Amino acid sequence: MTSLPEKKPARRRDAEENRARIVAAAREVYASAGFDAPFDAIARHAGVGRATLYRNFPDRFALGAAIIEDDLAALEAIARKHGDRPDTFMTLLTGMVERHTEAHALVPVLLREPGAPALQALVPRVTRLLTAPLERARAAGLVRADLTLTDVIDVLAMLAAVLADDGSGRSRHGRMARALELLVHGLVPRAAGARVTSRR
Amino acid sequence: MTSLPEKKPARRRDAEENRARIVAAAREVYASAGFDAPFDAIARHAGVGRATLYRNFPDRFALGAAIIEDDLAALEAIARKHGDRPDTFMTLLTGMVERHTEAHALVPVLLREPGAPALQALVPRVTRLLTAPLERARAAGLVRADLTLTDVIDVLAMLAAVLADDGSGRSRHGRMARALELLVHGLVPRAAGARVTSRR
DNA sequence: GCCCAAGTGGACACTACTGTCCGTTTCGGT
DNA sequence: ACCGAAACGGACAGTAGTGTCCACTTGGGC
Structure with missing residues (x-):
């Protein structure tokens, strides 16, 4: 066909x-x-x-899809090049930050758009890109064992959130890098036993 | 006056x-x-x-400011009640997640709006709310030593990002709690030496 | 209970954006 | 160089949201 x-x-x-x-x-x-x-x-x-x-x-979603498709292709190339290495997952994450992030930030924003048929078509492709690397990273203990694909999508959304210009003069790149750093290592010190006591 | x-x-x-x-x-x-x-x-x-x-x-910003002011007052009450305890900072963070977060999520969104005089007036108040608790949490080793107020604002923005309905059926509260969990403890396991190799 | 100032909400004119139509221009095969 | 098809972009009508005006209603002091 x-x-x-x-x-x-x-x-x-x-x-x-x-x-x-x-x-x-x-x-x-x-x-x-x-x-x-x-x-x-x-x-x-x-x-x-x-x-x-x-x-x-035909509409702004189709245009957004075209942009995302470009970036997706680039990321797929990275993934292919890195092969089965367990750190591919982190490389993909940082790769998004590294090569200027406006467009990649659209990924999570658009994936959750309800009425966007052109975009929903990309979802399986994003899934395919991330699933295997995430699995390998988990198996190797590079990320926490309970990290899911859904979590990763949310993480991308969170990273996208700091893209908005805050007038502080810090570069987007710098802010993204810092946000990723915070996300990867967490707010609490590595050794500390601090925990989120959200309900007793 | x-x-x-x-x-x-x-x-x-x-x-x-x-x-x-x-x-x-x-x-x-x-x-x-x-x-x-x-x-x-x-x-x-x-x-x-x-x-x-x-x-x-007069405009949507004034309205947003009114909403935020309400929430700010509530959070200030929490802070006052908890006094000098070192975990007040985390309590404030979780407090935002706990008591349904739509409006608090506006805080970071609106604070970075450029042309919003009604909102800029709230900035010092947010600063005042968070500065001391953050300082105490840092001193007690409950959060990493290099965590700045700017980081916290970005963290709030990141949390706000997962509020958008993703059609997954998960509750906002559940997603927020999970996002906070990821942020607090990080993506990597506590013991692992994994690091972000953003530039060699 | 009366009256006027404070308050209300529907109506109106205005602007910004959308999506399509159509006369004109440009490409590329011959 | 010529010609038909493909592509172009300015123009146009339609729609949604904004902010203001004004004739009417309502609260509360007397």
Whole structure:
């Protein structure tokens, strides 16, 4: 069903270029103005008309999906390259922080969008990317034994939360790195017996 | 300057009631529809006209500030009650999770809003609430020695991030508690030497 | 019980964004 | 170089939210 070679009607070169420019522009605009940024602003920033944008991406979710797909591909490449090593999981986590995080931060934000069919299609791919590395990291004792995939999604959401500019002048990268550090090692000292006494 | 007793022009009873109803409604609407929820929806949910809402709160930030002020007062009471105990800091953190978190979650979200004069006025109050307990917790070794106030604000933002409904059916409370647990104890096992090798 | 100031909420004009339509331009095969 | 198809982008009408105005209602001092 996916192997029909005669399915390509041959895209025009300029159309392909425009598509790429739009995705790049969307990256920047989403990063600076948030995911709710006016569609129009993205078109203007990309130097195309709004109609062109709509022709390529029916709605903002499709556009978000395109961005995420790029990043997902990059992360999958990292995972492939690192193979079965038990620290692949941590590498993926830090990889998201390392290579500037606006777009990756969309992953958790968008995955929990209810009415976004284009995005739900990506969920299994994210699952596939993370499941095996997480399992191996757990087996090797690099992460706590009770850490689930759901936890990881939430962790990504938490990391995304510190992306918003707080006017403190600290770079996004610096804040992300610090947040990851806090998350990985926890708020309490390693040796301390402090615990969360949420109910007696 | 604040001690003029003749400054009260005597509010009317029904006006006071409406104001309270609006704040309560805003709590629910913000929680379920997010901080960007239409002002109109809040008015309708409170059973008042939009003009009444605007008369009480010139913009959504003033309304947000009113909500936060309530919660802040509650947390200040907790802090006062716990006095100098070194675990007051953790109690404040868990307190936010315990007593349903929609509104408290606004704290970090709103504190980093750039154009929100009504909110910036609350910053020193938040600072005052947290500084001493944090210091005492650090001194007692209950939290890591390098934990700063800025970190704590980011932690609050991170906790807020898991409030968004993810459709998983897990309760907000449950997710918050889990997120706090992860944050407090970290992703790596207590004994493990795993570290974030973000740059070699 | 009366009256006026305080308070109310529906109506209105305004703005920002959305999504589509259509006349014009550009690509690429011949 | 020519031509048809593909792609473009400005223009347009529709919609949702905002903030204000004003004729009407209500509380509370007298």
